[in-house]
Amino acid sequence: MSEPHAETGTPAPRRRRLNRKLAPWLFLAPGALMFLIYVLIPIVESMWISFFQWDGLSAKTWVGLSNYLELLDDDAFYTSLKNNVIWLVLYMLAIPFGLFIALFLNQTVRGIRIYKSLFFFPFVISQVVVGLIFSWFYAPGFGLFFELTKWLDGTGIAILANPNTVTYGIIAAGLWPQIAYCMILYLTGLNAVAPDQIEAARLDGAKGIKMLWYVVLPQLRPATFIAVVVTVIGALRSFDLVSIMTDGGPFGSSRVLSYYMYEQALSEYGYRMGYGAAIAVVLFAIMMIFISGFIWKMWRDERGL
Amino acid sequence: MFPKPIQSMSPAARLTYQVLLPVMLVLWLLPLLGVAVTSIRPSSDLAQGNYFGVPSYLAFSNYLDVFKNSPFASYMLNSFKVTIPTVIGAVALSCLTGFALAVYKFKGNLLIFFIFVAGNFVPFQILMVPVRDLTVKMGLYDTITGLALFHVAFQTGFCTLFMRNFIKALPKELIEAARVEGVGEWQIFWHIVLPLVRPAIAALSVLIFTFIWNDYFWATVLTTGADTQPITAGLQSLNGQWVAAWQLVSAGSILAALPPVAMFFLMQKHFIAGLTLGAVK
Numbered sequence: 122m123s124e125p126h127a128e129t130g131t132p133a134p135r136r137r138r139l140n141r142k143l144a145p146w147l148f149l150a151p152g153a154l155m156f157l158i159y160v161l162i163p164i165v166e167s168m169w170i171s172f173f174q175w176d177g178l179s180a181k182t183w184v185g186l187s188n189y190l191e192l193l194d195d196d197a198f199y200t201s202l203k204n205n206v207i208w209l210v211l212y213m214l215a216i217p218f219g220l221f222i223a224l225f226l227n228q229t230v231r232g233i234r235i236y237k238s239l240f241f242f243p244f245v246i247s248q249v250v251v252g253l254i255f256s257w258f259y260a261p262g263f264g265l266f267f268e269l270t271k272w273l274d275g276t277g278i279a280i281l282a283n284p285n286t287v288t289y290g291i292i293a294a295g296l297w298p299q300i301a302y303c304m305i306l307y308l309t310g311l312n313a314v315a316p317d318q319i320e321a322a323r324l325d326g327a328k329g330i331k332m333l334w335y336v337v338l339p340q341l342r343p344a345t346f347i348a349v350v351v352t353v354i355g356a357l358r359s360f361d362l363v364s365i366m367t368d369g370g371p372f373g374s375s376r377v378l379s380y381y382m383y384e385q386a387l388s389e390y391g392y393r394m395g396y397g398a399a400i401a402v403v404l405f406a407i408m409m410i411f412i413s414g415f416i417w418k419m420w421r422d423e424r425g426l
Numbered sequence: 427m428f429p430k431p432i433q434s435m436s437p438a439a440r441l442t443y444q445v446l447l448p449v450m451l452v453l454w455l456l457p458l459l460g461v462a463v464t465s466i467r468p469s470s471d472l473a474q475g476n477y478f479g480v481p482s483y484l485a486f487s488n489y490l491d492v493f494k495n496s497p498f499a500s501y502m503l504n505s506f507k508v509t510i511p512t513v514i515g516a517v518a519l520s521c522l523t524g525f526a527l528a529v530y531k532f533k534g535n536l537l538i539f540f541i542f543v544a545g546n547f548v549p550f551q552i553l554m555v556p557v558r559d560l561t562v563k564m565g566l567y568d569t570i571t572g573l574a575l576f577h578v579a580f581q582t583g584f585c586t587l588f589m590r591n592f593i594k595a596l597p598k599e600l601i602e603a604a605r606v607e608g609v610g611e612w613q614i615f616w617h618i619v620l621p622l623v624r625p626a627i628a629a630l631s632v633l634i635f636t637f638i639w640n641d642y643f644w645a646t647v648l649t650t651g652a653d654t655q656p657i658t659a660g661l662q663s664l665n666g667q668w669v670a671a672w673q674l675v676s677a678g679s680i681l682a683a684l685p686p687v688a689m690f691f692l693m694q695k696h697f698i699a700g701l702t703l704g705a706v707k
Contacts, residue, residue: 141530144611148526149538152519152582159579160545163556170555177559225450228432228443236447238694240454245690246683247640249658253665253679257464257672258457263477265460297457302701309702323430344705354547361642365662382551387558387647394555401551412547416540423536 164405171398177386181395188399197373198400201381204288205357205407208377211292212299212356216348219303220341224333226304227311237308244301252365255294256281281367284374291362291375299355303348310344311337346418353411357404378404465489465676472672488677496667497652498678501660505685507570508577508645508656509638513631515578516585520630521623523582524589525615529601539590546583550643553580558647573648573656577638585630588703592626593619629700632693636686657682 171188173181192198226237243251259266261279271277280290314337322336338345360379363369369376369384376384378400386397432443452459460478467476468485476482492498527539557576558567566572596619604614645659652660661682668674690697 140611142532145526145530145532145535148522148615152523152586153538155519155575155579156542156545156582158560159557159576160548160553160583161541163553163560164545164548166556167552167554177555222450222454230432230444230447233447236451238691239451241690241698242455242458242687245636245686247642247658247686249640249642249661250679250683253661253675254457254461257461257676263475265456265478268478305698306702306705309698309705344702347702347705358549360550364642364646365665379549379551383554383643383647386555397551398555401549401554404549405552408547408549412544415547416544419540419543420536 167398167401167405170395171402173395175394176392177394178392184395188396191396192399192403197376197381198378200373201376201378201400202403204375204377205404207288208292208295208356208359209353211289212295212352213349215296215299215303215352216345218296218300219305219348220307222300222304223307223311227308237305241301241305243298244305246298248295248298248361249365251294251298252362255290255297255362256366259290282371284371287367287371287375291359291366294366295355295359295362299352302351306344306348306351307341310341314340350411350415354408357408357411378407461676461679464672465680467673469671469673485673488673489681492674492677492681495674496664496678498657498660498664498681500652501655501657502681504570504654504660505639505656505658508574509635512574512577512581512638513634515574516581516634517627517630519578519582520585520589521620521627522615523586524593525619527586527590528593528596529614529619539586542583542586546580546587554647561648567648568650568654570649570654573644573654576644576648577641581634581637585634588630588700589623589626591703592623596622625696625699628693629696632689632697633700635689636697639686 170181172183172185174184174188175181222240226233226240258264259280261267261277261282267277267279278286280286318336318340319332322332327336358379359377360383363375363377363380364383367375369380382397382400382404385391385393385400432440435443463481464472464477465488466484466486467481467488468483469488471477471479471482523542527535561567561572561576564572566575600618600622601614604618609618639656640658641656642658642662645656646662649655649659655663661678664678665675668678
């Protein structure tokens with residue numbers, strides 16, 4: 122090792138110095154290597170594959186940008202993109218709903234802890250189970266939701282069978298666990314709200330909505346930030362519910378990019394790996410906008426430390 | 427309601443609140459309660475259209491039927507076989523990476539940290555084709571090892587974020603003092619830092635357990651049959667076979683949800699602490 126101003130110390134401290142330079146890399150190596158192999162390299166590989174026509178088995182054929190050009194002309198792609206936007210917008214409802222439930226539960230009465238954990242329940246169970254539960258809830262003929270609408274309009278609404286309503290039905294199922302998640306974020310945030318500020322605001326005559334808007338919400342900003350991040354990522358990643366509840370149907374009307382990609386690359390509809398990869402790259406690009414924003418904020422916070 | 431404690435309100439308001447709590451809870455969990463009741467409803471009730479009335483008897487046998495008529499037990503076992511090694515692997519790796527990123531100052535420290543964080547948020551689809559391909563090439567396609575290896579690698583992203591922030595919050599003086607004493611770097615990690623991060627390890631373990639147990643996407647991409655598929659993928663394929671046997675689908679769903687729910691109730695404090703990391707500042 123080159124030591125420009127080598128001290129003439131005993132070998133022991135010098136070895137320790139060397140150790141301290143090398144140590145972080147040794148500690149990092151196993152985890153970083155795994156992450157590199159399974160996450161970072163595949164991202165680049167996917168981008169590369171998106172320029173090929175490939176069935177996953179035989180040789181790849183270079184097709185340049187033609188997968189992307191095909192996307193521009195693909196109605197299913199636009200349906201998926203449109204649904205992704207609907208998901209993104211409606212999923213945001215989880216934040217105010219979560220806040221509302223958190224405020225409702227933010228009291229100290231007997232058994233409130235059990236209530237809080239039971240309200241959190243939907244988040245803990247798998248989306249597969251949530252999807253099955255809601256499929257049953259919506260099922261035409263006997264589902265509770267169907268029965269309720271039948272009672273209202275006489276015929277009943279088969280929400281998952283109608284191309285115009287299916288996406289909303291699935292989003293409602295997705296909101297259930299997401300609201301629970303936002304609720305727990307806000308409950309934790311509310312624990313940290315300074316009581317003296319509330320008291321001071323109350324003396325100034327702040328109440329209800331005003332108190333919420335000017336005193337409580339500003340203090341909940343970290344919770345809101347995390348809630349926005351996890352909700353955006355959750356909305357764009359949505360795959361499980363679409364796959365469980367409708368398989369993208371009816372007539373492909375509930376597809377989202379993540380599902381359409383899977384369908385193109387790995388289902389009975391075909392093994393179009395290149396085309397699938399191109400869809401994945403588009404989704405990745407959309408998500409990177411949000412991820413970069415998040416990282417940028419983290420970077421600012423880190424520098425502030 | 428909110429910030430104002432309910433105790434300082436009128437008795438009427440307090441009573442209303444006490445009544446509203448269970449009502450809201452039942453409404454909130456209505457779909458789940460429906461499924462729970464269906465899971466103990468005899469199939470004869472369903473055949474006669476008794477979907478919501480009182481079950482004519484409690485058919486706990488549905489739960490037995492799930493095990494008898496399908497490879498359900500195998501699916502459940504596979505889930506444990508994937509989940510437990512993944513939790514151990516991801517937590518172990520991230521203790522190391524988290525320590526490296528929190529304790530040492532070196533060029534690229536923050537950059538590496540952010541790569542872990544960002545990687546953790548990417549859509550699975552961008553990884554799907556290459557990871558499946560890699561798993562096939564390693565001869566690990568349709569094996570529990572192949573699935574677990576990927577999970578370990580991917581979860582390392584989130585776990586590193588978590589451990590790094592936790593270790594960073596420890597008092598620096600501890601490590602400085604140890605160095606002055608001449609304690610080696612590995613010893614510092616093993617004897618000083620690890621014992622202090624036990625709560626973080628507990629929180630992470632429960633969270634990762636839930637994430638992996640509930641994973642569906644990778645289970646369908648990397649495994650195919652009842653011999654290797656975990657319960658999430660298994661449940662979906664059984665759902666296809668048990669068309670209209672809602673009592674079985676319901677019982678299966680409840681069973682599949684049990685381990686993470688049990689985990690949550692046992693380790694609630696840790697679970698929530700892990701999930702809300704950063705929500706309070």
